[in-house]
Amino acid sequence: MNKFTEDDLKKELETKEYEYGFYTNIEADKFPVGLNEEVVIAISKKKNEPAWMTEWRLEAFKVWKEMKEPDWANVNYEKPKFQDISYYSAPVQKPKLDSLDQVDPELLKTFEKLGISIDEQKRLSNVAVDIVVDSVSVATTFKKTLNEKGIIFMPISEAIQEHPELVKKYLGTIVPKTDNFYAALNSAVFSDGSFCYIPKGVTCPMELSTYFRINEGGTGQFERTLVIADKGSYVSYLEGCTAPARDENQLHAAVVELIALDDAEIKYSTVQNWFPGDAEGKGGVYNFVTKRGLCEKNAKISWTQVETGSAVTWKYPSCVLKGDNSVGEFYSIAVTNNHQQADTGTKMIHLGNNTKSTIISKGVSAGHSQNSYRGLVQIGARAKNARNFSQCDSLLMGNKCGAHTFPYIEAKNKTAQIEHEATTSKIGEDQLFYCNQRGIDTEKAIALIVNGFSKEVLNKLPMEFAVEAQKLLEISLEGSVG
Amino acid sequence: MNLKEKLVSSFLAFENKGVLDLDSNVHSIRSKAIQNFEKEGFPSKKDEEWKYTSLNSLLKHDFSLFPKTEKPIGFKNVKEFLINEIESYTLIFIDGVFSSFLSDTTHDDCDVCILSSALTRPKYKMVIDNYFNTIAKNNNSLTELNTAFSVEGAFINIPKNTIVPKPIQILNFSTGSEKEALLQPRNLVVVGENSHVQIIERHQNLSKNTVLTNSVTEIFVHKRAIVDYYKIQNDTKDSSLIDSTFVTQKQQSVASVNTYSFGGKLTRNNLEFYHEGEHITSNLNGISILNNKQHVDNHTLVNHKYPNCESHELYKGIYADKSTGVFNGKVIVQQEAQKTNAFQQNNNILIDDGATINAKPQLEIFADDVKCSHGCTIGQLDESALFYMQSRGIPKKEAKALLLFAFGNDVVEKIKIPQLKSRITKLIAQNLGVNLGFEL
Numbered sequence: 001m002n003k004f005t006e007d008d009l010k011k012e013l014e015t016k017e018y019e020y021g022f023y024t025n026i027e028a029d030k031f032p033v034g035l036n037e038e039v040v041i042a043i044s045k046k047k048n049e050p051a052w053m054t055e056w057r058l059e060a061f062k063v064w065k066e067m068k069e070p071d072w073a074n075v076n077y078e079k080p081k082f083q084d085i086s087y088y089s090a091p092v093q094k095p096k097l098d099s100l101d102q103v104d105p106e107l108l109k110t111f112e113k114l115g116i117s118i119d120e121q122k123r124l125s126n127v128a129v130d131i132v133v134d135s136v137s138v139a140t141t142f143k144k145t146l147n148e149k150g151i152i153f154m155p156i157s158e159a160i161q162e163h164p165e166l167v168k169k170y171l172g173t174i175v176p177k178t179d180n181f182y183a184a185l186n187s188a189v190f191s192d193g194s195f196c197y198i199p200k201g202v203t204c205p206m207e208l209s210t211y212f213r214i215n216e217g218g219t220g221q222f223e224r225t226l227v228i229a230d231k232g233s234y235v236s237y238l239e240g241c242t243a244p245a246r247d248e249n250q251l252h253a254a255v256v257e258l259i260a261l262d263d264a265e266i267k268y269s270t271v272q273n274w275f276p277g278d279a280e281g282k283g284g285v286y287n288f289v290t291k292r293g294l295c296e297k298n299a300k301i302s303w304t305q306v307e308t309g310s311a312v313t314w315k316y317p318s319c320v321l322k323g324d325n326s327v328g329e330f331y332s333i334a335v336t337n338n339h340q341q342a343d344t345g346t347k348m349i350h351l352g353n354n355t356k357s358t359i360i361s362k363g364v365s366a367g368h369s370q371n372s373y374r375g376l377v378q379i380g381a382r383a384k385n386a387r388n389f390s391q392c393d394s395l396l397m398g399n400k401c402g403a404h405t406f407p408y409i410e411a412k413n414k415t416a417q418i419e420h421e422a423t424t425s426k427i428g429e430d431q432l433f434y435c436n437q438r439g440i441d442t443e444k445a446i447a448l449i450v451n452g453f454s455k456e457v458l459n460k461l462p463m464e465f466a467v468e469a470q471k472l473l474e475i476s477l478e479g480s481v482g
Numbered sequence: 483m484n485l486k487e488k489l490v491s492s493f494l495a496f497e498n499k500g501v502l503d504l505d506s507n508v509h510s511i512r513s514k515a516i517q518n519f520e521k522e523g524f525p526s527k528k529d530e531e532w533k534y535t536s537l538n539s540l541l542k543h544d545f546s547l548f549p550k551t552e553k554p555i556g557f558k559n560v561k562e563f564l565i566n567e568i569e570s571y572t573l574i575f576i577d578g579v580f581s582s583f584l585s586d587t588t589h590d591d592c593d594v595c596i597l598s599s600a601l602t603r604p605k606y607k608m609v610i611d612n613y614f615n616t617i618a619k620n621n622n623s624l625t626e627l628n629t630a631f632s633v634e635g636a637f638i639n640i641p642k643n644t645i646v647p648k649p650i651q652i653l654n655f656s657t658g659s660e661k662e663a664l665l666q667p668r669n670l671v672v673v674g675e676n677s678h679v680q681i682i683e684r685h686q687n688l689s690k691n692t693v694l695t696n697s698v699t700e701i702f703v704h705k706r707a708i709v710d711y712y713k714i715q716n717d718t719k720d721s722s723l724i725d726s727t728f729v730t731q732k733q734q735s736v737a738s739v740n741t742y743s744f745g746g747k748l749t750r751n752n753l754e755f756y757h758e759g760e761h762i763t764s765n766l767n768g769i770s771i772l773n774n775k776q777h778v779d780n781h782t783l784v785n786h787k788y789p790n791c792e793s794h795e796l797y798k799g800i801y802a803d804k805s806t807g808v809f810n811g812k813v814i815v816q817q818e819a820q821k822t823n824a825f826q827q828n829n830n831i832l833i834d835d836g837a838t839i840n841a842k843p844q845l846e847i848f849a850d851d852v853k854c855s856h857g858c859t860i861g862q863l864d865e866s867a868l869f870y871m872q873s874r875g876i877p878k879k880e881a882k883a884l885l886l887f888a889f890g891n892d893v894v895e896k897i898k899i900p901q902l903k904s905r906i907t908k909l910i911a912q913n914l915g916v917n918l919g920f921e922l
Contacts, residue, residue: 403847
């Protein structure tokens with residue numbers, strides 16, 4: 001066998017097409033482009049929302065109009081034209097179906113290509129999937145099992161109808177509608193998303209999961225997720241994304257709010273694989289996401305993310321450690337290739353006593369990509385015995401990419417203990433040589449080393465996701481090192 | 483009239499005072515600088531670089547820009563601030579005016595003199611044209627402000643193959659002849675090939691009046707030259723300092739800048755290293771020991787542009803009472819700078835509630851074959867070590883001081899002048915409020 005050289009690898013990588021780049025032909029119910037108060041009202045009406053919700057959206061829209069798009073992130077991109085986007089798109093699939101047989105076979109095929117295959121998942125993986133295709137949930141499984149436990153897991157649009165008291169109480173409390181430009185936009189126009197409520201003392205028996213797909217060309221997707229874990233409960237939530245290849249940039253501005261009440265634990269895992277654009281950096285998804293969780297007493301929130309997609313990523317899953325003894329965790333792998341840009345990280349806000357946080361961030365950059373870690377660790381003046389450990393490691397492949405770290409550390413309490421370390425390196429020639437020497441070819445050796453590099457994070461993923469994540473890492477990276 | 487307007491309107495008067503040559507290059511540099519300053523104004527907390535340091539409390543003062551020097555200052559007044567134990571060249575400025583009586587300059591093997599004479603004498607025209615304001619330009623508005631009013635400061639020009647036999651001490655005193663004074667010293671240091679120089683710099687307020695010093699230093703280090711620069715910042719509680727130092731290094735040179743911040747109301751250190759050749763070593767060391775309401779902001783930048791260079795950065799901070807520390811260390815490794823070794827370390831101890839540390843160790847890396855790391859910690863003294871010492875009869879206060887002293891010792895160890903080292907040790911002991919019972 002010929003030796004797999006660096007050039008070969010580079011070539012293979014550059015020509016590698018987005019594997020999930022297909023486009024389903026489904027007739028969609030779509031709004032004309034543009035955004036104004038009427039559109040916001042129309043979205044609200046379409047969803048049959050109560051008046052308070054419409055009001056809430058309009059307030060957000062009012063704030064958004066006054067806001068400026070942020071430009072502090074270490075990314076360059078052509079700003080989306082907000083008036084050229086259609087703010088609502090739903091597959092024409094009404095009324096709701098009871099079984100899979102009734103689902104459009106074309107849609108089912110899409111899922112199969114993505115490897116979701118609902119019936120198989122139903123049987124084998126014990127995952128309840130709430131599949132969101134272009135903003136409207138079309139299939140919800142395992143609802144029954146969850147119902148027995150009193151767990152509410154449904155599209156947020158339904159939750160607004162069925163559990164308005166919960167939505168009203170918690171929506172926008174963690175990410176206020178005035179929080180930032182994209183959060184305000186999302187608050188105004190969010191079309192759908194997931195809502196999850198775990199009652200007191202209940203351990204959710206299965207991993208809850210949602211797949212997002214951007215399907216219709218030219219529509220932005222504005223997902224809104226709200227997860228509430230009541231006292232003493234536990235839930236593990238998975239979110240995964242793949243999107244078909246498109247030429248124009250698509251905007252994705254989601255908001256995720258997690259609330260962990262006393263003694264509760266939320267584990268939120270994401271595998272993100274939006275279309276990153278082709279080798280020239282053309283096309284690709286803009287991913288501007290606001291994710292934040294609130295921990296009450298003894299609560300724990302753990303974010304795990306594998307980021308391999310999107311042309312531009314701007315995402316900081318954060319934890320507000322309000323209650324005493326609460327714990328925040330952040331595990332992330334961000335892989336960028338070709339012309340991708342990622343500015344991602346976390347914020348750990350320590351407010352309660354004895355709060356702990358751990359940040360493990362692994363960045364891998366290849367091609368012409370730029371990968372930034374931006375994190376904040378803040379210890380409030382009254383937060384006694386706060387503890388933080390942060391580690392950001394970057395792996396660079398080739399000399400046309402960049403790795404950056406922007407950690408902010410602010411301590412106002414003398415009992416705080418904070419450690420931060422960051423390293424940047426490439427795959428060592430000696431490491432490769434060692435593998436080669438033992439009969440492992442270069443490509444496999446690289447996979448091995450990258451896998452080892454990201455192991456700490458991959459280990460944190462639930463089983464079902466770990467497999468997919470590993471596959472994604474392979475797709476994005478194999479053969480990109482020399 | 484606010485301070486900015488006052489500064490801008492004073493510029494004309496300053497230029498027309500007669501001492502300045504209005505035809506020279508320097509005149510156009512100054513005019514441009516004041517225009518830039520007028521455009522940008524003072525930085526605010528909205529600037530990312532000034533996120534943690536507010537100048538507002540300083541800008542309220544009605545500073546007099548050209549303080550009169552009335553009070554006679556004798557050697558006995560300034561003696562304690564000099565490192566006397568060694569022979570040295572000294573450059574002493576009183577309220578921004580050079581004091582030839584107190585100073586000890588030379589033109590023998592090298593030029594250790596003052597900027598005002600370098601700016602006017604044709605002999606130095608080449609040097610000034612080649613170096614003056616070449617790295618400090620295009621920076622922040624405070625540097626522009628200094629440039630606009632640059633007239634006096636140290637001028638050190640070391641030719642090729644010269645080892646300066648004695649360290650050079652640069653001292654800036656203010657006598658408090660005005661209630662509120664703004665001083666803007668401007669230093670230029672050019673070190674030729676294979677040369678070596680050691681410089682100690684200090685700003686000192688002799689009165690209880692308010693002083694703001696906006697100092698700019700440019701250092702050029704040529705091939706294989708070695709420069710050790712020490713900054714002692716132990717001023718009174720009414721004195722503030724904005725100190726900007728720019729270093730350009732040629733191949734195989736070694737430049738070290740050590741900053742010791744123990745006093746002053748507000749201290750902001752901008753320290754920037756630019757590389758212009760391979761195999762360069764840059765060392766940045768600093769220690770801050772603060773109490774009361776002091777504020778120290780260390781901003782550093784190392785810009786790696788060429789392969790095979792190294793940078794080592796070590797900053798330690800001990801913060802008591804309501805003091806605030808800021809560390810913002812930026813390391814940039816450009817695409818061409820392969821085989822770079824860049825290390826950055828920042829350790830902090832908060833002694834009291836109310837003390838704050840804001841750290842931002844930042845790496846921007848565009849080359850793949852590099853070794854770069856940064857570490858940042860915030861913590862407390864080891865309780866068990868403290869207990870160990872107490873159980874052996876060392877009072878808690880001394881034990882604490884010993885541990886803190888040990889914490890800062892890595893940085894003190896880097897000092898290459900023994901007399902300076904013992905002086906710094908004493909200052910540290912004094913600031914920790916304890917007699918260590920030993921000398922180094």
